[in-house]
Amino acid sequence: MSSGDIQSNGIAIQGLGLTFPNGWVGLKPSDLHIAGGSFCTLLGPSGSGKTTLLRTIAGLITPTSGRVFIGTRDVTRVSVQERNIGFVFQSYALFPTMSVAENIEYPLRVHKWSATDRTARVKEILDLIELPAFAGRAVGELSGGQQQRVAIGRAIAYRPSLLLLDEPMGALDRRLRQQLGADLRDIQQRTGITAVYVTHDQEEAFILSDRIAIMNHGEILQYATPDELYFHPTSRFVAEFLGEANLIDVVELRSCEKGALVAITSYGAVPLPAGMTVPGGSGERVLIVRPEDVELVTAPDRSDIPTPGIPVTIDNVRFLGSRSLVTVSTADGKRLRVECSKWRPPNADTTAYLTWQPSAVALADR
Numbered sequence: 595m596s597s598g599d600i601q602s603n604g605i606a607i608q609g610l611g612l613t614f615p616n617g618w619v620g621l622k623p624s625d626l627h628i629a630g631g632s633f634c635t636l637l638g639p640s641g642s643g644k645t646t647l648l649r650t651i652a653g654l655i656t657p658t659s660g661r662v663f664i665g666t667r668d669v670t671r672v673s674v675q676e677r678n679i680g681f682v683f684q685s686y687a688l689f690p691t692m693s694v695a696e697n698i699e700y701p702l703r704v705h706k707w708s709a710t711d712r713t714a715r716v717k718e719i720l721d722l723i724e725l726p727a728f729a730g731r732a733v734g735e736l737s738g739g740q741q742q743r744v745a746i747g748r749a750i751a752y753r754p755s756l757l758l759l760d761e762p763m764g765a766l767d768r769r770l771r772q773q774l775g776a777d778l779r780d781i782q783q784r785t786g787i788t789a790v791y792v793t794h795d796q797e798e799a800f801i802l803s804d805r806i807a808i809m810n811h812g813e814i815l816q817y818a819t820p821d822e823l824y825f826h827p828t829s830r831f832v833a834e835f836l837g838e839a840n841l842i843d844v845v846e847l848r849s850c851e852k853g854a855l856v857a858i859t860s861y862g863a864v865p866l867p868a869g870m871t872v873p874g875g876s877g878e879r880v881l882i883v884r885p886e887d888v889e890l891v892t893a894p895d896r897s898d899i900p901t902p903g904i905p906v907t908i909d910n911v912r913f914l915g916s917r918s919l920v921t922v923s924t925a926d927g928k929r930l931r932v933e934c935s936k937w938r939p940p941n942a943d944t945t946a947y948l949t950w951q952p953s954a955v956a957l958a959d960r
């Protein structure tokens with residue numbers, strides 16, 4: 595496919611910070627390296643700085659500190675037009691009086707492509723976005739999802755080195771979002787363009803992305819693959835933002851005889867995954883265990899309970915069909931959650947013990 599001839603550039607930001615004129619800190623100085631040809635998502639709650647970071651990469655906002663590189667080129671002081679970037683926003687921003695083909699052709703005219711090259715490229719893009727039969731239609735006659743496909747096609751038509759997308763599916767219903775998301779990922783992979791995508795929808799981010807930057811309060815907290823983020827969050831915020839998490843404060847970390855690490859908690863010693871090393875820094879830590887990794891066991895003799903074997907009382911059991919959600923309380927009143935899909939939970943008000951495999955535990959900053 596000749597659409598794959600886009601020259602993929604990575605993006606590097608170094609110490610990028612932004613304080614707005616009113617004194618509000620939009621971005622705390624951060625570093626990030628997005629590999630060329632990858633799909634990166636900026637994910638975080640409303641107001642966390644996702645759009646601000648995207649706009650700073652685009653050159654629509656000038657940072658107060660740090661640098662932005664596209665490939666090896668320092669573009670910190672380079673204008674938007676010279677950064678060679680395609681944009682897609684939530685509002686389609688298509689020209690309503692122009693046809694689909696004319697919309698796609700427009701940026702090629704601006705970039706002074708020859709008529710022959712324009713015709714060939716428009717055809718190629720119409721095939722790529724799977725709308726060849728709609729070339730002559732006015733964009734106003736298309737569905738929302740089709741219009742966004744045209745917007746994506748128009749954004750990549752002149753072969754920019756980056757594609758930046760700010761909540762492009764925000765106005766679409768769930769079914770259309772899923773369809774367009776799959777189309778977008780397919781287009782990104784077939785062209786090999788580097789894409790940076792803003793959303794606050796975790797599921798969308800997980801489905802689409804090679805790597806995700808989790809943001810909060812203008813800060814990039816962690817940049818990793820979806821499974822690294824889910825199973826090895828490095829902060830309490832990331833753990834709780836990406837689904838349910840049981841958090842247990844660590845009093846102390848100790849090495850046992852075999853060199854493995856053990857976390858001392860107010861519920862006893864909790865073995866940590868083999869090979870885990872003591873993280874740097876001196877901050878307080880928290881253990882993270884996902885509800886689906888926890889098992890509730892009952893046994894007449896406490897010595898039969900596998901570690902960590904935290905005694906709990908079952909508060910309630912909610913049956914949800916394919917799984918049950920169980921809320922339990924420890925002796926000191928801490929509430930924890932257990933999800934069971936393959937075994938029946940004990941009845942409420944019974945005493946049971948919580949256990950899990952050491953590999954299920956992540957260690958994060960408190």
Ligand SMILES: Nc1ncnc2c1ncn2[C@@H]1O[C@H](COP(=O)(O)OP(=O)(O)OP(=O)(O)O)[C@@H](O)[C@H]1O
Nearest residue numbers: 614616618620639640641642643644645646647794
């Ligand atoms: N020009 C500005 N001057 C002052 N503060 C601003 C300006 N633009 C944005 N902010 C603030 O910066 C913070 C981050 O805004 P931003 O739009 O980047 O968040 P976001 O994560 O994209 O949120 P959402 O998901 O709601 O779009 C917000 O608190 C916002 O009010």
